[in-house]
Amino acid sequence: MSGQRGQDVHADNVFMSFAVTSDSHTLDAYRARGGYEALGKALRTLRPEDVEAEVTASGLRGRGGANFPVGSKWSFVNKQSPVVYLCCNADEGEPGTFKDRWILEHIPHQLVEGILLAAFALNVRHAFVYIRGEFDLPLRRLRAALEEARAAGLVGDGILGSGFACDIVVHRGGGAYVCGEESSLINSLEGKKGYPRNKPPFPAVKGFYGAPTVVNNVETLANVPWIVARGGAAYAALGNKANPGHRLFGISGHVNRPGLYELPTGYPMKKLIFEDAGGILGGKPLKAVIPGGSSTPVLTAGEIETLTLDAPSLQQAGSMLGSGGLIVIAEGTCMVRLLQVLTRFYRHESCGQCTPCREGTAWMDDILARVVDGRGEAADVASLRAIPEGILGNTLCALGDAAAMPVLSFVKKFGNEFEYFAANRRSLNGDRLEA
Amino acid sequence: MELTIDDRTIEANRGESVLQAALRHGIEIPHFCYHPGLSIAGSCRICLVKVEGVSKLMPACNLSVVPNMKVSTVVPEVGRAREQVMQFLMLNHPVDCGICDKAGECRLQDYEFAYGPPRSRSIDAKHHKRKLHDLSPRIQLDNERCILCSRCVRFTREVSKTNMLGIVERGAHAFVERVDPESDDDPYSDNVIGLCPTGALLSRDFLYQSRVWFLEPVRSVCTGCSRGCSIDLWRRKKEWRMRALGEERNSMLYRVTAHENPEINGPWLCNKGFDQHKLMSRERMLTPMLGDAPASVEQALARARDLIAQARSPAALVSALASNEELDVFKATLGARFRVYAREDAVAEPGEVVEDEFLIKADKNPNSHGVRERFGWRTLTAADAQGHDLFLVWGDWGDYAGFGRAPVIHLESFARQRDRHADVHIPLSTTFERSGTFSNFEGKRNRFDRVLDKPPLVQHAADVFAQLDAELAAPQELREAS
Numbered sequence: 001m002s003g004q005r006g007q008d009v010h011a012d013n014v015f016m017s018f019a020v021t022s023d024s025h026t027l028d029a030y031r032a033r034g035g036y037e038a039l040g041k042a043l044r045t046l047r048p049e050d051v052e053a054e055v056t057a058s059g060l061r062g063r064g065g066a067n068f069p070v071g072s073k074w075s076f077v078n079k080q081s082p083v084v085y086l087c088c089n090a091d092e093g094e095p096g097t098f099k100d101r102w103i104l105e106h107i108p109h110q111l112v113e114g115i116l117l118a119a120f121a122l123n124v125r126h127a128f129v130y131i132r133g134e135f136d137l138p139l140r141r142l143r144a145a146l147e148e149a150r151a152a153g154l155v156g157d158g159i160l161g162s163g164f165a166c167d168i169v170v171h172r173g174g175g176a177y178v179c180g181e182e183s184s185l186i187n188s189l190e191g192k193k194g195y196p197r198n199k200p201p202f203p204a205v206k207g208f209y210g211a212p213t214v215v216n217n218v219e220t221l222a223n224v225p226w227i228v229a230r231g232g233a234a235y236a237a238l239g240n241k242a243n244p245g246h247r248l249f250g251i252s253g254h255v256n257r258p259g260l261y262e263l264p265t266g267y268p269m270k271k272l273i274f275e276d277a278g279g280i281l282g283g284k285p286l287k288a289v290i291p292g293g294s295s296t297p298v299l300t301a302g303e304i305e306t307l308t309l310d311a312p313s314l315q316q317a318g319s320m321l322g323s324g325g326l327i328v329i330a331e332g333t334c335m336v337r338l339l340q341v342l343t344r345f346y347r348h349e350s351c352g353q354c355t356p357c358r359e360g361t362a363w364m365d366d367i368l369a370r371v372v373d374g375r376g377e378a379a380d381v382a383s384l385r386a387i388p389e390g391i392l393g394n395t396l397c398a399l400g401d402a403a404a405m406p407v408l409s410f411v412k413k414f415g416n417e418f419e420y421f422a423a424n425r426r427s428l429n430g431d432r433l434e435a
Numbered sequence: 436m437e438l439t440i441d442d443r444t445i446e447a448n449r450g451e452s453v454l455q456a457a458l459r460h461g462i463e464i465p466h467f468c469y470h471p472g473l474s475i476a477g478s479c480r481i482c483l484v485k486v487e488g489v490s491k492l493m494p495a496c497n498l499s500v501v502p503n504m505k506v507s508t509v510v511p512e513v514g515r516a517r518e519q520v521m522q523f524l525m526l527n528h529p530v531d532c533g534i535c536d537k538a539g540e541c542r543l544q545d546y547e548f549a550y551g552p553p554r555s556r557s558i559d560a561k562h563h564k565r566k567l568h569d570l571s572p573r574i575q576l577d578n579e580r581c582i583l584c585s586r587c588v589r590f591t592r593e594v595s596k597t598n599m600l601g602i603v604e605r606g607a608h609a610f611v612e613r614v615d616p617e618s619d620d621d622p623y624s625d626n627v628i629g630l631c632p633t634g635a636l637l638s639r640d641f642l643y644q645s646r647v648w649f650l651e652p653v654r655s656v657c658t659g660c661s662r663g664c665s666i667d668l669w670r671r672k673k674e675w676r677m678r679a680l681g682e683e684r685n686s687m688l689y690r691v692t693a694h695e696n697p698e699i700n701g702p703w704l705c706n707k708g709f710d711q712h713k714l715m716s717r718e719r720m721l722t723p724m725l726g727d728a729p730a731s732v733e734q735a736l737a738r739a740r741d742l743i744a745q746a747r748s749p750a751a752l753v754s755a756l757a758s759n760e761e762l763d764v765f766k767a768t769l770g771a772r773f774r775v776y777a778r779e780d781a782v783a784e785p786g787e788v789v790e791d792e793f794l795i796k797a798d799k800n801p802n803s804h805g806v807r808e809r810f811g812w813r814t815l816t817a818a819d820a821q822g823h824d825l826f827l828v829w830g831d832w833g834d835y836a837g838f839g840r841a842p843v844i845h846l847e848s849f850a851r852q853r854d855r856h857a858d859v860h861i862p863l864s865t866t867f868e869r870s871g872t873f874s875n876f877e878g879k880r881n882r883f884d885r886v887l888d889k890p891p892l893v894q895h896a897a898d899v900f901a902q903l904d905a906e907l908a909a910p911q912e913l914r915e916a917s
Contacts (some may be wrong), residue, residue, distance in 0.1 A: 004550075176605070198477040198497045352479040352583065352602070352609035360521035362607035366559055383556050390519030393491045394480055 014226045014246040015219075016262040019169050020106055027148040030109035036154060039113050042120055043162040046228075048079070051121035055224060057232030059244045061087055063099075064089055064180070064217035066398075067243070067311050076204035077212045079123040081392035084117050085213040086127040087189065088221055090142075091173050091180040093132060094293035095326035095345060097302040099248035100218035104138030106130070108145035108224065112168065114221035116159065116227055119166040122214055125355060128169045131187050133175040142170060151171055177349035181397045182215035183207075184351065195353045196397035219248060239264030240310035247324050249309060253290075254281045254330035254435035265310040272309065281435040284330040288413070292322020295402030296340050297409035298329075319409075330435040334427045335414040339406060340368040341433070346403035357400035360391040364407055372431075376422030384411045384418065436502040441509050447500040449469055454495035456481055457508075464508055465517065465546050467524075467632045468584040470495040472702050474593055476585050479524075481546065483516045484508050492516050496523035508798070517532050521551035525731035527562045527607075528633075529579045539632030539647040539873075543582060551907050562607070565796060570613055571620050573639055573706065574628060578610045581635035594703060595623035595793070622788045622795070625709040628700075629692055637723040638709075640691040649675040650689055655883040656873050657691075657708040658756060658866055661798035663875035664704050665696035665712060667887045668669035668867065678757060686887050688712035688867065695883075707787070714865065718850040721890050730859075736899070739844045739859045740906050746825035753810060754830025756780045757896060758871025761882065762802075762809050764897040765829075767904060768904035776815040777806045780831040796876055801866075804874040828857070829896065846896055863896050 006292075011017050018024055018033055030036070042051055056071025077084055081247065088111070092100040103111055111158040119127050133140055146168055149155040157165045171189055173179050179188045183197035186208050207213025223245065227235045236244045243265050251270060252258045254277030273286065280286055286301040294305070297319040299307070307313050311321045327337065343365040364387050367380050388404035393402065411418055420428040438447050441463050447456035455471070457464045467479035483492035487505035492512060506514065525547060532538040553879065564578035583602060588611065591599040599621040601614040617740050630639050631817070652667035669689045676685045691711045693704035721734035730738075743749060751773035781799040783789045790797040806812065820826075821838045828835075828845045835843055835857070845857035849864045868889035872880045889895070 177606075198475060198494075200497075200499075285784050347606060350606040352604070352606040353476075353585075355480050355520055355523050355582070358583065358607055358609065363523075363526055363557070363559075370559070377558055379556075379558055383558075386556060388525065390516070393514055394483060394519065396477055398482070422598075 009424050013222055013262050015103065015107060015110070015248055017090050025106050025108060025145070025150060027145065029111055030107070032116040033116055034087075034229070035109050036113055036160075037082055038225040039116050039120075039154070039161055042117055042228055043164055043245060048121045048123060051117055051224075051228060054227055054232040055121065058223075058227045058235035059232075059311055060220065060223055060227065060235065061243060061245075061311070063092065063219035063223075063243055063247065063323070065295075065320075067321060070216065070220055073204060073214060073216070074118075075123055076202070077214055078205075081123075081210075081212045083211040084122050085187060085208040085211055086115065086122060086124040087182075087208065087213060087215045088115055088127065088129040088218060088304070089180060089182065089185060089215050090129050090131040090135070090218045091177075092135075092218070092323075093177040093180050093349075094295065094323045094325060095342070096250065096252055096290060096327040097293045098252075099324060100252045100261060101135060101138050102113050102248065103218050103222050104135065105141050108138075108142045109149065110225055111218055111222045112144070112155065114224040115168055116155070116166055117224045118214070118216065120164055124214075125166060127166060128189060128208075130179070131170060131171045131172055132180075132308050133173040139170070139172065146170065158247070163213065176351070176397055177345075178351045178397070181399060184397070185215060186213060193351075194267050195351055198294070198396065202357050210412055231424060232277070240266030240308065242312050243310040243321075247309070247321075250325040251277045251326070251328060253328035254284070254333070255279065255328045256281060263309060265308075266313075267309045269304050269307040269309055269326075272326070273304075277328070280328065280330045282330070284435055286328065286332055287331040288329040288335070290327040290329070290406070293325040295405055296320040296322040297405045298413060301331075305416060332429055332432055332435070334421075334429040334432050335410055335417050335432055336368065336421045336427060337431055340365065340372050340408045342406045343403070346399070346407065348402065350399060354396040354400070356391040357395045357403065359398075360387050360400070361403045361417055364403070371418070371422050372427075374425040376425055378422060380417045380422045381415065401434060436500065437504065438502070440506045443768070445566065449500070449589050451500050452485065452491075452496055453498040453504070453506055454498055456500055457495065457506075461705075462508070464495050464726060465550055466496060467546075467582060468586060470586055470589075470630060470702075472594060473586060473589040476589065479520070479584050480516060480518045481524075481550070482522070483513060485510045485513050495728070499563045502802050506590055508641075517546075518552040520607060521547055522556060522580050525551065525555065526557055527564075527579070528582070531580075532634075535577075535580065535634035536637050536642060536647070537580075537631075541634060542632035543580075543634075544746055546646075556601045564610055569639070571624060573620070573625060575637045575639050575642060576611065577635050577637070580633045581611055582633055583609055584632055585664040586632065588632040590627055590630055591621055591624075595621050595626070597621040597693040599624060600627070601607040604898060620706075621692035622707075622791070623703065623705050623793070625706050626693065626704065630837065638690065639867045640710075640713075645671070645684075645689050652692065652694075653884050653886040655711075655866065655886060656801060656881045657711055658702065658714075658801040658873075659705070659711065659794040659799065661698065661803055661876040662794050662796045662803050663799060663873050663879070663881045663897065664700035664708050664794060665881060666704060666708055667692045670886050674833060688715050688886065696881070699875060699881060700794055703794065705788070707795075715867070718895075719865075719890070720847055720860065720862040722892055722899065723862060725857065726856050726858060732894065735859050736906075738862065740903055742825055742842050742844060742858065743769070743772065743827075743903065744907060748823050749827060750776060750819070750823040751796050751827040752776050752778050752815060752817065752829060752832070753806055753895075754780055755803045755806050756830050756866070756868070757802060757805070758866075758883075759802065759805045760871045761895075761897045761900075763899050765854040766809050769827075769907075772821065772907075774819075775810040775813075776819070776830065777803070777810060777812045778814055778830075779803065798876060801875070804876055804878055808878075822831035840864045846894075846899060848893075861899055862890075863899075868893070870893055 060070045179194040184194040188194040203213040239435040347361040347365040350361040388407040391400045391404040445460045466482045470478040477497040484493040485507040563706045570576040650669040657664045695702045843857040844859040
C-alpha cells in the first residue's frame, strides 16, 4: 500500500491529516478523526444555500483539470428542478495522475461526506460515482465505505436523523479515457456509448437523463467537508490567493521520491521536485516537466525556475496546472520517443466522433511511430507542427486539445530533437526513456 | 431578430441555429453531418465559423442565433479550419472517384474542391477498411469512403426507428455497421443512400448504371400508395443521348430519389418508392387488340364507340391510378353515359408493409381520393354486374369473371395473364409518360411531369375519352360514312 511517501502529515491538511494504517480508511477511523461532523453540522444548522455559499467563498476550483470555479458550477443548477443529479467523476485516467485513486483508497468516507454535502446543497436525491473500470482496490474501498455509511445511517433515507435523504450509486466505467469528460461520462452512465455531447446545453442545464446535473471530480468533492467544517474563508486563506486551497500533487518520472504530496497552491515547483521529491534520479540535470497530467504543455527546465504550483503561474508560463500530476523528465531523455508514448495513448482513446480528433490523433501517432522506427522524413516535423493546430480548438470536446497540446509544445520546445531524429533516422538521445 | 453574417444582415428566428439561418438566406456554410431532418451531431466540424467576441471557432450547426450576433465565414482562420478538416477527412479516403457512383453529386468531392488544401500533407500510405460489401440486399457499403458523419445512423435511429445501423469501435477504428445482421431490412433503408455525403452507401440497383452527370431528375409522384410522395425520376439528359449502341438507355429510368416536399413526405421516401422505376420492367400492353387479334388504334376506337353506342346500361370502372385531369375529362365526356364504379387498382403484395405510422398507407393507389371526390366510392357488386350490358374497365385489372357475357372495353397499361380477352383492348400510357396531378389521402394535390415518350401505339386515357365522346356525339350517318 503506497502511503504518503515523503509527505509530512499535518492535522490541518485537507487530505493527508493522519498516518495511513491498515484500517485508517474505515468509518470508525474516519469518525475518530472528526469525520462526518461537517455533515452533521450542515444538517443541523445550515441551509443548502449556506453550504453553497461556503463553497463559493472558499474559492474552490475543479480539480479534474479544467480548474473551473465550483461555486459557479453549482450556481448554474436550478435547484427547484424536480430532479437534480450529482455525478462524482472518479474516472481518473489522465496519465501522470493518481490523486483520486489515493482518496478512494484511503479516505473514501471523506469523499462520501463531500458527496452528501454537495447533494444537500444542490437538492440531489441520487448521486453517482462513475469510477474508472481499471480501479480495483479503490472500487472495493469505496463500496465498503458506502456499506458502512449506509449501515450507520449516513447514506439513504433520513440521514443522521434529519429529513435529508441521498443514495449513492457506484457505476464502474468500461475503461475509456474519454468518459472522464463530463458529458461522455453522463452518456456512459445512461448506458450509451461514451461519446461527448455537444455543448450547449451544458450538464448543469440538461445532463443525466435530461435533468440538471453537476459533475465534480473526486478531489473537488473531498475538499467540501473541510470547507464546511472550517468555513470557506479559512479555505480561501490557504495557498495562492487567486487559486486557493490544498491540492494533491502527484509527481512521477525521473525523481528520487515519486508519489503524492499534499501542498498548498502557490508552492514552488522546484521545491517540490528538488526537495520534497528528492531531486532527479542519478543527480542528472532537469530537462523538462509536464506539469499537470500528460495533456498539459511541457515546460523546459529554464521555464520552471520561478514557477509556483497554481493556475495563474502556470498559465503565464503557457501551460496548465491541470490535474496536478507532474511528470519530471531528466536530461538525456529522448523527447521524440516520449511524445510517441503520449500520442499512442491519445490515438487509442479518441472516441472517433469528431473529425479532427479521430483523424488527427491517429495521424500524429503514425508519423511519430515511423520517425521512432527510423523511417522519418524531412516533412514530418512540419506535419507535427501543422496537425495539432488543426485539432486544437476545433474539436467537440477537450480530448482533441489534450492530444494536440503535448505535440505542439514538444515540437516547439524540442524541435531540434525531432528534426535530428527525422533527418538522421536515429535519436539524439539514444532512444532513452529511462534516466 | 437580426444577425450579421459576413457583413450581410439577415433576419433569423428564435431557436434557429446560425447554420439554418444562413442556409435559409442562401449563405453557404459547408456541412456534412447536419441535416434538417436529423438531430444535431456537431461532429464533422466543417461548419466552424468565427463569432465576434468568441476566441474559439464555433460549429454553426449547434450555435443558436443571438440578436446582433456577428458571424464571419470569410476570416482566414475559418478558411484554415476548413482546409484542416478537409485534410483530416481525406487523409484515409481512397479518392476512388473514378469508380464511385457518387462522383458528380458527392458533397465530399465538392467540398474538397471548394475548401480543401491545395495538396495533401500526408506522405503515409492510406489506412484500409472494409470495402464494397453488401450491407443489405439493397445497399452496398464502402467503409473506406465513409467520413463517419453518422447521418445514416441517426436516420435509422430517429426517423425509420429500426436502429439498423450503428458506429462500432472507437477512434480511427470506428466504422459504420449493420448492428444486428439478423434483423429485418429497414423499409426506409434507401434514404441513407441519398443522406450519405460520400460514396460510402450506394444503391445496389443503380450500381455502375450511369455516371450521374449524364442524368437529370424529373419531378414525379410515387404511385406506390395513397401518400403520394414527391420523387425525382432520373433519365438520361438530351445532350448525352446515345446515338448508336445502347439506345435503350435513352428511354430508361435509372433511379428514383426522394424529392423534398414538406407538405407530404419531407425529405424521405420508402423503399417501394425507391423502386418505382422497376415498374418499367413490367410487361407492357403495347398494341390495341380486338379479342385476340392485334388491331390499329382507329379500329379499336371504332369498335369501342360502337359498343358504347349500342349499350343500354353501360358500367365504367374508373382507375385509382388515373390523374385528376384524366378523371375530369372522363367525367366531362363519357361520364354521363356510364354508371361509374370505383375500385382499387392495386392492393398490398404479400410481404409488403401494409401501413405504418410514418409514410406508408394501406391504400396502395395514388388517386383514390381523386376518384372519390368526383364519383364517390361505390364498388361493383355481383348484383350490380347483372344489370349492365357493357363494361368499360379503366386501369390495372383483369378479373372479368363477374361480368357474365357482357362485352368489355379495357384500357390499361400493362399486359397480364387473363382467362378471357376483352372485346376491345386499348393500351394506355403510364404515369411516366404523361403529366398530371394526384390527390393523396389527405386531398393534397401533387404534380408529376412526363419523363419519357410513350410508345407509338399507346394512348393517353384523356385522348381516348375525348375522341370517343366526339364521335359518339356526331350524327349516326356521319359515323357510318366514316
